[in-house]
Amino acid sequence: MFNLKQVYSQVTFALFTIILEVLGLPFELMALILPVDRILDMFRTTANVWGDSCGAVIIAKSEGEVLNV
Numbered sequence: 131m132f133n134l135k136q137v138y139s140q141v142t143f144a145l146f147t148i149i150l151e152v153l154g155l156p157f158e159l160m161a162l163i164l165p166v167d168r169i170l171d172m173f174r175t176t177a178n179v180w181g182d183s184c185g186a187v188i189i190a191k192s193e194g195e196v197l198n199v
Contacts, residue, residue: 142167 146163150156190197 143160143164146160146167147157150159187197
């Protein structure tokens, strides 16, 4: 089964590898970066869901829908 989270994880790993190489930093820093990125990803997801919810409410209100929030 296709799992988008695994694809994102692999892309993140590849991008961090390239960035570390370009900056001339040791590959071992990946062990410090990935756990922090995981936490930041959770915050990005939360902000994205909140923004999408607010946008949906604004559009619904502009179209005259009655919301029981």
